[in-house]
Amino acid sequence: MTLKxxxxxESGNSYKAxxxxxxxxxxxxxxxxxxxxxxxxxxxxxxxxxMGEAPVLVTPEFTISQSGVIQQWIIDETGRFGxxxxxxxxxxLRWQFWDNHKGSSQFGTxxxxxxxxxxxxxxxxxxxxxxxxxxAALAVLESELSKRDFLVGDGPTMADFSASxxxxxxxxxxxxxxxxxxxxxxxxRLSDLPGWKHPYDLMPGSPADRA
Amino acid sequence: MTLKxxxxxESGNSYKAxxxxxxxxxxxxxxxxxxxxxxxxxxxxxxxxxMGEAPVLVTPEFTISQSGVIQQWIIDETGRFGxxxxxxxxxxLRWQFWDNHKGSSQFGTxxxxxxxxxxxxxxxxxxxxxxxxxxAALAVLESELSKRDFLVGDGPTMADFSASxxxxxxxxxxxxxxxxxxxxxxxxRLSDLPGWKHPYDLMPGSPADRA
Numbered sequence: 120m121t122l123k124x125x126x127x128x129e130s131g132n133s134y135k136a137x138x139x140x141x142x143x144x145x146x147x148x149x150x151x152x153x154x155x156x157x158x159x160x161x162x163x164x165x166x167x168x169x170m171g172e173a174p175v176l177v178t179p180e181f182t183i184s185q186s187g188v189i190q191q192w193i194i195d196e197t198g199r200f201g202x203x204x205x206x207x208x209x210x211x212l213r214w215q216f217w218d219n220h221k222g223s224s225q226f227g228t229x230x231x232x233x234x235x236x237x238x239x240x241x242x243x244x245x246x247x248x249x250x251x252x253x254x255a256a257l258a259v260l261e262s263e264l265s266k267r268d269f270l271v272g273d274g275p276t277m278a279d280f281s282a283s284x285x286x287x288x289x290x291x292x293x294x295x296x297x298x299x300x301x302x303x304x305x306x307x308r309l310s311d312l313p314g315w316k317h318p319y320d321l322m323p324g325s326p327a328d329r330a
Numbered sequence: 331m332t333l334k335x336x337x338x339x340e341s342g343n344s345y346k347a348x349x350x351x352x353x354x355x356x357x358x359x360x361x362x363x364x365x366x367x368x369x370x371x372x373x374x375x376x377x378x379x380x381m382g383e384a385p386v387l388v389t390p391e392f393t394i395s396q397s398g399v400i401q402q403w404i405i406d407e408t409g410r411f412g413x414x415x416x417x418x419x420x421x422x423l424r425w426q427f428w429d430n431h432k433g434s435s436q437f438g439t440x441x442x443x444x445x446x447x448x449x450x451x452x453x454x455x456x457x458x459x460x461x462x463x464x465x466a467a468l469a470v471l472e473s474e475l476s477k478r479d480f481l482v483g484d485g486p487t488m489a490d491f492s493a494s495x496x497x498x499x500x501x502x503x504x505x506x507x508x509x510x511x512x513x514x515x516x517x518x519r520l521s522d523l524p525g526w527k528h529p530y531d532l533m534p535g536s537p538a539d540r541a
Contacts, residue, residue, distance in 0.1 A: 170428055170470055181417060187427040188420055206392060209399055216398040217381055220430040244455040259381055 122147035125167065125175040127154050128325040129235070131227050131285035133174040134318040135186035136193075139280050141321060142314050143197040151323040155235065187215045190277040200276045210271040214278030222260070225253040226285035230292040250293045257299060264301035268308060275309060283309055287317055290326070333358035336378065336386040338365050338535040340446070342438050342496035344385040345529040346397035347404075350491050352532065353525050354408040362534040366446065398426045401488040411487045421482040425489030433471070436464040437496035441503040461504045468510060475512035479519060486520060494520055498528055501537070 124140065126133030126149050133152075140147045152158050152173045159171045168175045168184045175184045176192070183189065191212070194201030202208045218224075229249040232241060260282060263270060270278040286294060286306055296303045309315065319325040335351065337344030337360050344363075351358045363369050363384045370382045379386045379395045386395045387403070394400065402423070405412030413419040429435075440460040443452060471493060474481060481489040497505060497517055507514045520526065530536040 169474060170432070172432075181420070183420055183424060185424045185427040185431075188424045191423060192420070209392070209394055209403070212402060213394060213396045213399045216396040216427070216430055219427055220396075220435050221381070221383075224431050224435055242455050242459065244453050245459045248453065248456045248459075263380060 120179050123150050123177040124148070125150045125152050125164075125177070126173050126322045127152045128319045128322040129288075130154065130173050130322075131223055131230075131288065131318065132172070132186045133322055134284045134287075135223075135277075135281050136174045136176060136189040137318070137321050138284075138316070139190055139193050139200055139277060141316065142312065143193050143199040145193065145197065149322050153324070187219055187281065190215065190281065194277065200280065202271055202276055207272045207276070211276045211278045214270050214276075215281045217259075218278075218281040221252075222256045222282050223285050225249055225256055226292065226294065229253050230285060230288060230290055233292050234290040253293065257294065257302065261299045261301050264305045268305070275312060279305070279309055284318070331390045334361050334388040335359070336361045336363050336375075336388070337384050337533045338363045339530045339533040340499075340536060341365065341384050341533075342434055342441075342499065342529065343383070343397045344533055345498075346434075346488075346492050346495045347385045347387060347400040348529070348532050349495075349527070350401055350404050350411055350488060352527065353523065354404050354410040356404065356408065360533050364535070398430055398492065401426065401492065405488065411491065413482055413487055418483045418487070422487045422489045425481050425487075426492045428470075429489075429492040432463075433467045433493050434496050436460055436467055437503065437505065440464050441496060441499060441501055444503050445501040464504065468505065468513065472510045472512050475516045479516070486523060490516070490520055495529070 122140065122145060124133070124136055124147055126137055137149065152164070154173060158164055159173060165171055167182060170184055172184055174186060174189065175182060176189045183192070193199065202211045229246065232246060232249065267273075269275055270282060283306055286296070286302070287310070296306065333351065333356060335344070335347055335358055337348055348360065363375070365384060369375055370384060376382055378393060381395055383395055385397060385400065386393060387400045394403070404410065413422045440457065443457060443460065478484075480486055481493060494517060497507070497513070498521070507517065
């Protein structure tokens with residue numbers, strides 16, 4: 120049976136699930152969540168996911184949210200992108216947690232505040248605060264990626280798909296790819312993978328669609 | 331060999347590792363990270379953890395950071411607090427990710443900004459922004475815990491130790507336990523577990539120590 124992923128193009132967290140589902144060759148289809156019209160707050164969606172977030176993966180056996188768990192399930196199901204041994208598997212999970220806590224959580228929130236909030240709600244102090252945190256996270260990534268090609272081991276893992284997800288979006292949030300050469304090269308390395316797609320080409324819904 | 335946990339009392343993330351290490355009966359000792367004097371930014375500490383964070387667990391086989399990974403390792407090692415089956419294990423991991431992304435990440439940052447930053451850096455707009463996000467996370471917890479006693483299954487798991495960690499601290503950050511009865515009862519249920527200890531009693535370093 121085809122897996123269903125409730126998702127939307129602007130959601131880097133959805134992309135963290137959609138891209139590895141695709142690259143691992145799983146049969147899935149996107150179901151568009153009209154997030155910006157409040158669909159994730161509807162009673163129907165809350166029944167699917169009380170946390171009110173995307174993505175949500177529906178398999179024949181279970182329904183689950185949180186991209187990190189979906190990524191771990193893809194590893195269990197396909198053996199792909201989870202590291203080569205126990206030590207690498209721990210490192211993959213470590214980077215997934217780091218990204219959820221310190222990376223994407225800042226990049227995603229900052230991009231949202233700077234681009235998707237109504238202009239009157241875009242507070243410069245909040246933006247400056249989030250930019251400070253995003254900058255610290257980017258410094259960790261730049262430093263680690265200047266030592267090796269991928270975050271864990273010598274090939275792409277869920278660690279990379281998690282931490283890079285928000286860095287492919289065109290909306291500005293203070294991330295200047297050209298000024299961070301190790302991150303820049305890593306993003307190219309990942310987007311050169313056979314079958315790789317940009318979030319706006321992989322999932323329905325994007326600012327262009329609404330324009 | 332005794333496990334070593336680099337940690338400090340004020341760190342709810344350290345507590346997420348320290349409490350289950352204790353409750354699962356593992357032999358461990360805390361090594362105090364003098365975080366507020368910048369110890370986590372020292373070259374020595376960066377060699378231990380390039381992310382510059384606490385906690386860091388040192389075992390005879392490996393050294394690793396991120397409380398979520400340490401919690402998963404405790405589950406693997408002891409069989410405790412990981413849920414009773416695969417479905418519960420997925421739910422435990424889901425809540426750990428949710429907490430790192432939407433729960434503790436807000437509670438911890440907000441508490442830091444309101445209590446540990448020098449007063450001149452405590453920005454009211456930033457505090458209001460973080461309080462909005464913390465309130466949304468608390469609403470999810472209150473709603474879920476009004477349906478059951480623990481976040482996953484019918485006993486305590488890492489999901490509970492993760493999401494509750496910052497809610498035991500005395501420093502004010504807008505969390506009013508009395509106004510959230512399901513969370514209040516859950517926190518009591520957890521602190522009634524045999525062997526439970528408050529973070530300031532389990533790990534070295536606290537505002538009281540510095541006073």
